[in-house]
Amino acid sequence: MASKTARDIMTDSPAVCTAETTAQDAARMMEDNDCGSLPIVDSRDSMKLAGVVTDRDLALRILGKGQAPSTPVREAMTKNVSTVKAEDDLDAIESVMSGQQVRRVPVVDDQGRVIGIVAQADLARELKSVGRKDFSKVVEKISQP
Numbered sequence: 811m812a813s814k815t816a817r818d819i820m821t822d823s824p825a826v827c828t829a830e831t832t833a834q835d836a837a838r839m840m841e842d843n844d845c846g847s848l849p850i851v852d853s854r855d856s857m858k859l860a861g862v863v864t865d866r867d868l869a870l871r872i873l874g875k876g877q878a879p880s881t882p883v884r885e886a887m888t889k890n891v892s893t894v895k896a897e898d899d900l901d902a903i904e905s906v907m908s909g910q911q912v913r914r915v916p917v918v919d920d921q922g923r924v925i926g927i928v929a930q931a932d933l934a935r936e937l938k939s940v941g942r943k944d945f946s947k948v949v950e951k952i953s954q955p
Contacts, residue, residue: 816903817896819936820917820926826851827883829860833872834879840865849916849924850887857923859916861887893918896925900936903928 825843827836847864851857863883871886892910906915917926
């Protein structure tokens with residue numbers, strides 16, 4: 811059996827926003843889509859990844875600094891985000907997540923367009939299902955402060 815890839819475990823077509831999306835709208839999108847982060851794209855037409863914003867970014871970099879809910883997410887987004895390709899295997903995904911200490915990683919195509927997202931839970935579930943006994947260590951590595 812071939813090794814599982816990002817394509818096999820990713821959430822297809824995740825919710826995205828642009829850098830001009832307000833913090834409040836981004837928070838609503840996270841609630842509506844039951845997610846803790848949104849890839850930020852140049853435009854919905856291009857879907858080219860520009861960054862990522864998390865619920866923590868909104869709380870600490872916008873609300874915690876007394877900025878208005880109408881503040882654009884570009885004020886809180888992380889640029890130069892690590893990504894994986896759809897063909898990358900579980901080890902590559904694990905390496906990005908633990909190396910960058912991130913719980914979610916965007917999946918992009920060869921043109922840098924967002925096609926999916928892999929969450930820590932997706933990876934842990936898959937590692938457990940294929941009998942990798944070290945999946946709890948993987949989660950621990952990703953989650954270390």
